[in-house]
Amino acid sequence: MLSSVDCRKIVVLGNPSVGKTSVIQRYVHNQFKGSYSATLGFNIYTRYITIGEKKVGLSIWDVGGQEAFKKFAFRYLVEADAAIFVADVSRPESIDDLSVWNERLDQISNRKIPKIILFNKIDLEHNVDEISDRLNQLDIRRMFNGIVFASAKTGKNVIDIFSMIAKMLTGWNESFGVPQKQKINFNGALADAQLPIVFFFSDDCTWCKPALDNISSLSNEFPLTIRVVNINTDEKLAKEYGIQSLPTTIIGSKTIVGDLDTKIIRAIMADEYVRLITE
């Protein structure tokens, strides 16, 4: 007998050519082609994913060019359960437009849904400084729940985007607040208004060490409680948090996948710390 599966709608937004179709193709078919003809109208892809004991259907919506978007915006955005905002790291100006895409989404669907920023094409040369400056200027960064640095071309970190969303959708309560699993409350961190951080690494992840150093270096600016989790020895915890790629860092209610630039972490910590002491 077929048991009913919870199906959720994920919309993918961003300027033309940032790699929306490529990221979806990488995730759904594990393939990368040099070119996809501009999507006409919109395509819907479905994939099933198991989180804990729960099977969730992800229906991923990919819209074509601006013309198609204008025509279908309402159908495309209405009743979205989660949104992925894609920017191209080799064209940092595509980051600025994420605000515009967010406004469009909010005009049609104004409930609170998980929002993930995806910085795509990290296989190409990019200026980390410029990316963090642009991101930090965006007011909307406060509303995002996760940031993933990925490449549709190499496949790096692509799976994280979708498993992160699926986890948020299954773990978040109806009213939608901080995901249950991410209410990290250890060592009295919340009681003392310490910002809780969980950093996942593994024995062989040599590139994780600089990222951890970056985070730790900020402990003289913010009261932080950092929990460092080795996924080799703490498999259970890694599974509970659905860790796919390293390093993964949870700062308050935000998850960041990929190498962390100090400026970005500092901005996120500031947002999350304010949230912690005002909520």
Ligand SMILES: Nc1nc2c(ncn2[C@@H]2O[C@H](COP(=O)(O)OP(=O)(O)O)[C@@H](O)[C@H]2O)c(=O)[nH]1
């Ligand atoms: N180097 C590189 N190129 C990419 C990546 N993702 C997409 N592209 C290229 O960027 C162009 C636009 O990709 P496409 O998926 O059609 O973008 P869309 O218009 O946002 O759907 C294509 O030439 C892709 O091959 C990536 O991660 N790395």
Ligand SMILES: [Mg+2]
């Ligand atoms: Mg496309």
